[in-house]
Amino acid sequence: EAQVTQNPRYLITVTGKKLTVTCSQNMNHEYMSWYRQDPGLGLRQIYYSMNVEVTDKGDVPEGYKVSRKEKRNFPLILESPSPNQTSLYFCASSSLTGHGYTFGSGTRLTVV
Amino acid sequence: GDSVTQMEGPVTLSEEAFLTINCTYTATGYPSLFWYVQYPGEGLQLLLKATKADDKGSNKGFEATYRKETTSFHLEKGSVQVSDSAVYFCALTHRDDKIIFGKGTRLHILP
Numbered sequence A: 001e002a003q004v005t006q007n008p009r010y011l012i013t014v015t016g017k018k019l020t021v022t023c024s025q026n027m028n029h030e031y032m033s034w035y036r037q038d039p040g041l042g043l044r045q046i047y048y049s050m051n052v053e054v055t056d057k058g059d060v061p062e063g064y065k066v067s068r069k070e071k072r073n074f075p076l077i078l079e080s081p082s083p084n085q086t087s088l089y090f091c092a093s094s095s096l097t098g099h100g101y102t103f104g105s106g107t108r109l110t111v112v
Numbered sequence B: 001g002d003s004v005t006q007m008e009g010p011v012t013l014s015e016e017a018f019l020t021i022n023c024t025y026t027a028t029g030y031p032s033l034f035w036y037v038q039y040p041g042e043g044l045q046l047l048l049k050a051t052k053a054d055d056k057g058s059n060k061g062f063e064a065t066y067r068k069e070t071t072s073f074h075l076e077k078g079s080v081q082v083s084d085s086a087v088y089f090c091a092l093t094h095r096d097d098k099i100i101f102g103k104g105t106r107l108h109i110l111p
Helices: none
Strands: A004-005 A010-013 A017-024 A031-038 A042-051 A052-059 A075-080 A086-096 A107-111 B003-006 B011-014 B019-022 B021-026 B032-038 B045-048 B056-059 B060-063 B073-079 B086-095 B099-101 B105-110
Touching: A010 A017, A017 A031, A017 A086, A042 A107, A042 B056, A107 B073, B003 B099, B003 B105, B011 B032, B019 B105, B021 B086, B032 B060, B045 B060
Parallel strands: A010 A107, B011 B105
Antiparallel strands: A004 A017, A017 A075, A031 A042, A031 A086, A042 A052, A086 A107, B003 B021, B019 B073, B032 B045, B032 B086, B045 B056, B056 B060, B060 B073, B086 B099, B086 B105
């Protein structure tokens, strides 16, 4: 089944403790992206990647890092999480052929 | 820059009612237009799309027509069901490499 898999689904952590949210897709998509979803603010893009070893900032990159060492994986790294990073995070991928994005099921992160 | 504006919710309807969720956009050129749906506790799923003017996208009884003259892509369904309760996002992209989303419209369908 074609899908984007994110882990974990839920995570509660403390301020300053480094964490990684994993994202993997099995569709051989070139493009991958991370979004955060907050009430009243909709979906905002954090980082994206056009292909292996090619990443770029989205609209809200501060406090996040990403890497794209393999085509299928695009982890999101929070080096020193803060409470304002409490949010619902989505990974998405695309083949860049006009068919839209495939989204993961989301990771709900709480930073206390 | 490009933007998408959709009607604010929540929208509450009775089962079998007619649904319209308005969406207008501002963009250069000829973007592709999408509707995504987010069911409770899940990620976004592509509902339908249209890639050029006058195209009609349709899926699961939902329809939307790409209107270049009014820069609109309104979502419609003739008879909604309780299972249609979700958040609906209108979106546009030029080359799939960056999607601009509206803020979403929450839909509640009452039995």
